[in-house]
Amino acid sequence: QVQLVESGGGVVQPGRSLRISCAASGFTFSGYGMHWVRQAPGKGLEWVAFIWYDGSNQYYADSVKGRFTISRDNFKNTLYLQMNSLRAEDTAVYYCARARGVLDYWGQGTLVTVSS
């Protein structure tokens, strides 16, 4: 069965960096584009970034462009989000999701808290 498991969240100071990961299993990871979506505490869903199935193209929300980088390792079946220059407003649960037009499978999320 399809599984997506995020890891790497935690508490980080403003201006610092953090990399979160998403381990995929149960499907051919290299055949699908992947998204990161975040949800601030008590708020709605915000799309963050997308990467093509082969990693050749990436797309970002304006709120994170220039600070976040999405990447993937198709040999390790793992998706990454490198987050630099973190701000308090980046505090959220970060979900990875498989792309099929719709986001058909989601991980359980990893919480990133940006606070001094």
Add this chain to the structure above:
Amino acid sequence: AIQLTQSPSSLSASIGDRVTITCRASQGISSALAWYQQKPGKAPKVLISDASSLERGVPSRFSGSGSGTDFTLTISSLQPEDFATYYCQQFNSYPQVSFGQGTKLEIK
């Protein structure tokens, strides 16, 4: 960027009620719309794709309709497990998708 506006933002209803949630897009998106259900502390789950296609395993009391700029999600007879927050999502500007602000469905 395509904006999605859901109404209402919250809704109180009783078991067995018929409920409709609306999603309006800031520009035409054909049928490139999905609906998700999210329960507290859980990831969203896709219910409907392409505006009206029920995802596998989703109960038939859920239905979607619309095209262009106006869409609806209908639950024909509310069950206890349906109390959750619902989001619409457009993928017309794929892969740069966007979500509505959510509709919280509560028990009356």
